[in-house]
Amino acid sequence: MRTPLAQEIKRLTDKEKREKWENLLAFQIKAAGLPVPMREYLWHQSRKWRADFAWVRNAFWPWLIIEVDGGQWLAKGGHTTGAGYERDRERDAEAILAGWIVLRVTPRMIESGKALKYIEAMFKFRTTSSKP
Secondary structure, X not given: OOOHHHHHHHOOOHHHHHHHXXXXXXXXXXXXXXXXXXXXXXXXOOOOEEEEEEEEEEOOEEEEXXXXXXXXXXXOOOOOOHHHHHHHHHHHHHHHHOOOEXXXXXXXXXXXXXXXXXXXXXXXXXXXXXXX
C-alpha cells in the first residue's frame, strides 16, 4: 500500500519527484541538526560528475557523498538499465578512489527515515573514530 506522500509523488514528473525526495532529505538533515551538505556538488571536474549531497572537510579532503537513486522500480529507470547501472558503478568506484565515502539511498529509505539514520551514523562514526 502506498503512503500519502508516495501517492502524491507518483503524479509528479521525474524531475519534480527527484527534487521532492532530495528536498525531503535536506529537510530531515537540517531538522536533525547535522551540518548542511552541499547540493549538486561537482566532485569530478573532467567527467562533470555531481553528488546529490556532499560534505567536504576541505579542498583536499573529501568525505561523504549521498546519492539518491530514483526509478529503480521502473522497467527502464536510469539506475536499472544495464548501461545506467554500469555508469553508476563506475562513478562510485571513481569517487571511492578519490577518497569519498559513497552512500546510496532510495526514496523509500528517505521516507522511512532510514537514510537519515545512516547519515547520522556516519557522523557519529566520524566523531568517535580515531581516523582523520
